[in-house]
Amino acid sequence: MNSQPYALAAVFGAGEVERLYSGLSVVVAAAADGERTAALVGFGALELLLDPDLARRAQEPEASPSLSWGGRETFGRSLGELRDTALDLDALDVYACSASVETMALTPGAVEERLAGVMSTPRFLRETAGARLIFV
Numbered sequence: 209m210n211s212q213p214y215a216l217a218a219v220f221g222a223g224e225v226e227r228l229y230s231g232l233s234v235v236v237a238a239a240a241d242g243e244r245t246a247a248l249v250g251f252g253a254l255e256l257l258l259d260p261d262l263a264r265r266a267q268e269p270e271a272s273p274s275l276s277w278g279g280r281e282t283f284g285r286s287l288g289e290l291r292d293t294a295l296d297l298d299a300l301d302v303y304a305c306s307a308s309v310e311t312m313a314l315t316p317g318a319v320e321e322r323l324a325g326v327m328s329t330p331r332f333l334r335e336t337a338g339a340r341l342i343f344v
Contacts, residue, residue, distance in 0.1 A: 223252015250305030
């Protein structure tokens with residue numbers, strides 16, 4: 209485990225593709241710049257993050273109402289790539305919220321295959337103490 213303290217911590221809860229995109233952009237940019245970053249993803253955001261067909265889902269007009277019809281394809285592809293990048297970056301640890309895993313149709317094993325693990329909000333806040341904290 210990396211002993212360097214986290215510089216940025218993000219809590220994702222919204223199940224909106226445009227908010228997920230914005231939040232992922234921030235944490236990916238920070239991690240790509242070498243800042244140790246952590247994200248706690250719960251409920252609607254966790255459902256989106258684990259969706260194997262996220263790119264298609266993001267292109268649905270009701271999911272991205274502010275985008276033009278032509279822009280939805282680019283947005284969906286970019287969101288899928290951004291999610292994949294976030295999950296691959298060594299400087300970014302993405303955790304599932306334990307309450308979300310317990311109350312959604314998910315198993316800890318299935319979540320841990322894709323993410324860094326399952327963590328409670330209080331533990332996440334202790335682990336990231338001192339980091340800049342954002343809510344998405």
